[in-house]
Amino acid sequence: MTSLIIRRVGGMLLTLFIASMVIFFALQAAPGDPVTNIIGDPEKVTPERIAAVRAEFGLDRPVLVQYFVWLGGVFSGDWGTSFHYAQPVSTLVWSRLPVTLGLVLFASIIFIVVGVLLGLAAALRRGRRTDAAVTATTTLLSSLPSFVIGLILVYVLGVNLRWFPVAGLGEGFFSQVWHLTLPAISLALGALAVIARVTRQSSIEQLDADHVEAARGYGLARPAVIRRHVLRNAWGPIITMAAIVVASLLAGTVVIESVFGLSGIGTLLVNGINTQDFPVVQAVLMFMVVAYMVTTTVVDLLQNLLDPRLRVRRTA
């Protein structure tokens, strides 16, 4: 197990290292000089001013040095200075992170609760109409682009019925939850199919298992059988898949935040690209890649940790 952990974590660190190089050097290769963007006013572009700005942002140093300075900064929390906002990138990211994480958390609760319930319902009524309906509906929902779902929700529930606000983030906890409801639903709907499918599959395996048959034979009530014998053993694959989907929802916020005008790190990334604000783009991309990789690696290790125990239980 220890050797597996070392191998997996080592592999992850290597991949992250290469990804950091890809992110940094790719953006170095982008055409156009960020300096002229920073100065803005073309009249002020003089050789002295260019040199001063270059020195200010550390752009006068060799590229390789810049990379290692940046990489060192990634660890120490100094992610450079935004060209566009003239603020430390870390300040920008940390101030916008709560919105994004809140959105991901909210969406995760929705898709896990609804997805598991739908998957379980499909498994219990296997081969019947409910089963087909769950599969068809969730597959259809995952074929719809999230921004279209979001705008339809805005139109129906926001503009017409006025149940929910159409954009922005309110003040205070309850108002914020209320403001984040539509964005969270839009983000969650596409993820339902995966989790419902895994829950269905995993539950069916357990429903067919001998120990469930035995529990039924003892005369245990159906809800108790499902809770104590089916779900408890089916959780493994469900949790694994849920964690992977949660991690990838982080990327989905890029689109959803734009739909609902939320200022999280997703819109920070989009604006960063539109204004060629590379320190911001680098930081947000790196943040998302690290979050995604760490989550998937940890889940992978956890699964390996849990797997032998599950295998023993299944054969017993």
Next chain:
Amino acid sequence: MSTLTVTPLPALQPRSRFGVIAWVCSVFLVVIVVGALLAPMLAPYAPDEIDFDNIWSSPNAAHWLGTDQLGRDLLSRALFGARDSLLGPVLLLLLATVAGLAIGTLAAWKGGWVDTLLARITDVMFAFPGILFVVLVIAVLGQGAATTIVALALAYTPVIAKYTRSLVLAEMVRPYVDAYRLQGVSPTSIAVRFVVPNIAPSMVGYLVVLFGDALMSLATLSYLGFGSQPPSSEWGLMVQEGQSAVIQGYFWPVFVPGALIALVVVAVNVVGVKISDRMNARMR
């Protein structure tokens, strides 16, 4: 033997019903493609014809699907937009398929460093969740229809290469490959003339499903402002331009392109799955 004639029947029933849906989807896709091809003849207005007296109108006799915030006819815009929306995924999959087939076949055939390199590259690419790798490429190359197509082609190449690799590996253990080798046919020749045509049926269904995925990604990027730029009426861009209308209470400018994207993606997925089933059945 009687079981052989009896058992296929219950299995066939859901299949034939699914066939009807697949039929409807195919016809719908043909209609959309024909609409895109004949847009100049079919569209009642020019896609960029502005009419400030008729902004945000609902569907009526003059404008079958209504108008947008500049009074432009939504039906005409959707028809012309279908060209950008459909041609983009075709082009990017063409690029990605050519590159992916070559790399995947090479990786499976030669193994060694090509295989390792492909595995490393896919590892790094899959470290970027969702469309973020594409977003990075766009950050480097700049916005626009051409760069999004290139960026997505880059993202799809390793995906197709990986799939090709698995197909070729399965194909290589079949006896006919050894037979040709014994006859002295060169490995390149076996790969290009016999192996690639043999994996093509499996490839087609997969590519059709990828087409739906690519169309959705491209529309999403255009929606974010990274892809096609105005005056194009690419569907994702139409949704973005219609967004302000939704908040004002007019839903047609978003509904028309949004529904088109959704319907085409769903139809393509249904047809793709059907084709894969058919091809797999034929292979058996």
